[in-house]
Amino acid sequence: MSDDPRFKxxxxxxxxxxxxxxxxxxxxxSAGELSRFFLELKDNAKIMGTRCPKCGSxxxxxxxxxxxxxxxxxxxxxxxxxxxxxxxxxxxxADPREIAELLVPIAQDGADMxxxxxxxxxxxxxxxxxxxxxxxxxxxxxxxLLYGQDLTDLGPFRAVRLARLTEMPLDDLTYGxxxxxxxxxxxxxxxxxxxxxxxxxxxxxxxxISGTVRGTALxxxxxxxxxxxxxxx
Numbered sequence: 383m384s385d386d387p388r389f390k391x392x393x394x395x396x397x398x399x400x401x402x403x404x405x406x407x408x409x410x411x412s413a414g415e416l417s418r419f420f421l422e423l424k425d426n427a428k429i430m431g432t433r434c435p436k437c438g439s440x441x442x443x444x445x446x447x448x449x450x451x452x453x454x455x456x457x458x459x460x461x462x463x464x465x466x467x468x469x470x471x472x473x474x475x476a477d478p479r480e481i482a483e484l485l486v487p488i489a490q491d492g493a494d495m496x497x498x499x500x501x502x503x504x505x506x507x508x509x510x511x512x513x514x515x516x517x518x519x520x521x522x523x524x525x526x527l528l529y530g531q532d533l534t535d536l537g538p539f540r541a542v543r544l545a546r547l548t549e550m551p552l553d554d555l556t557y558g559x560x561x562x563x564x565x566x567x568x569x570x571x572x573x574x575x576x577x578x579x580x581x582x583x584x585x586x587x588x589x590x591i592s593g594t595v596r597g598t599a600l601x602x603x604x605x606x607x608x609x610x611x612x613x614x615x
Contacts, residue, residue, distance in 0.1 A: 418457060419444050429460040468541045469560075470498075474585030476539040484541040487575040494546045494572040497564070498539035498579035510581050517602035521561065524606060528613050529568040536561055536605070539579055546572060557601055558608040565612040 422428040431442035432455035439448055440458065447454050466488060470476040480498065487493040500510055501518060510518075522533040538560045550570070554562045567574055 422459075431458055431460050432456060433458045463544065465544055466541050467544050467547055470539045475582050477580050477582065480539075480579050481541070483577050483579070484539070487577065488541060488543065491575065492573060493575040494543050495563075495567055496541045496575045496577060497533065497535065498537050499533075499535040499576045500537050500539075500579060500581035501535040502576060502578045513599070517599075517605070521602065521605050521609065524609050525565065525568065528609065529565060531564070531568040531574060533564070533574075534576060536564060537579070537581075554608060556604070558604050561605045561608045562612065565609055569612065 419430050422430045429442065430444060431440050432444040432446070433440045434448035434451055434453060434455050436451040436453050437448060439450065441448075441455065442460055444457070445455055466485060468481050468484065470478065470481075476498070484496045484498055487496045501515060501522075518535050518537075521536050525531050525533055525536075540560075540563075542563075546567075550563065550566055552559055552562055552566075564574070
């Protein structure tokens, strides 16, 4: 704990608090000439990018110059709505650097939803205990049998076209929603693809689902019920 008065927690009435500690945080964008990105985000809640005036390429994270045209870029506010929504757990298990791999089937092959499979390819899912792997494989096989959708995993790390997602009603407010999204998409005839992704050990907290055999068993029963229920819907 730091004794520095700058790290003294603010009162509750201020609406937020500062944790009285020093954290080491990795970063990949420096302030410098691109400090406007951080200032606009902090002061105006805007996400800024830069656009090349010659080729029109838009960069976010911003670049001060275009690596294709070698000309200075102009600042531009990013639009508030994109075309694709990406889901991933914020526990360190998924690697956000792999988001680009999920976007490829959407951009090149016209997929509506791309699932990150932790159980396909040569990558070892270090963050998945044996009972979670069994439960996911069983659920994926049932989806293949009942819906004709060939899957290897029901991972939450996924990319979905926003236009498609806004058309889909989701009723499950617990850990069954990723499965409900898949089976509803399969019934609606979405183009669903899979790409291999890594699965690391959690860096924070303990999962109520995969952390124990009992938790995984209960979650699997709930997921299997979701799969069966939407077949009859």
